[in-house]
Amino acid sequence: AAGVIQSPRHLIKEKRETATLKCYPIPRHDTVYWYQQGPGQDPQFLISFYEKMQSDKGSIPDRFSAQQFSDYHSELNMSSLELGDSALYFCASSPGFRDPTGTQYFGPGTRLTVL
């Protein structure tokens, strides 16, 4: 079965640079979520999109922005990178309101290292 695809899998950037992470949801999933997981931490919700509109926002820095495109893929744009942005970034997708259980299916993650 098709899964959530994330690219790139690994990314190394310098401080103050920008980064773009991409997420391709499971086919027919209209809801995408972004999470950040620091070392030894639980995944923290950043932002979500339903039908190309932002549906919820968590602890996402103002330096970050995201959007969902017409083909439902999503991109997380990160600017003025800081050392503390080094983390695993997970994208998850779900069928949204068509699945009331709220089950989200996660991609393999992008490991961002800021030097």
Added chain:
Amino acid sequence: DQQVKQNSPSLSVQEGRISILNCDYTNSMFDYFLWYKKYPAEGPTFLISISSIKDKNEDGRFTVFLNKSAKHLSLHIVPSQPGDSAVYFCAASAQGGSEKLVFGKGTKLTVNP
């Protein structure tokens, strides 16, 4: 404040025995609870979920129990296998649908052969 708590950072069990992973929550608005399994360098994999209107859900070797009055849930794995060794995250959402998940900090399960 941590709305979903997994107080045991690690658990070690023998192969064939039962593994019991515990999770507590504080937010009464949560109505779906999910367990995810995570291997290093991989994304969380959905295992099993339970609605707040139920007290038990079973899927093969995995059973989740919910005690709503105590705001407590547990995941039972019987029998435990070495391949079950991973980090297990408890997660919760309010009103299902497209709501965000709130995660616990995870419990690292080691199943010894």
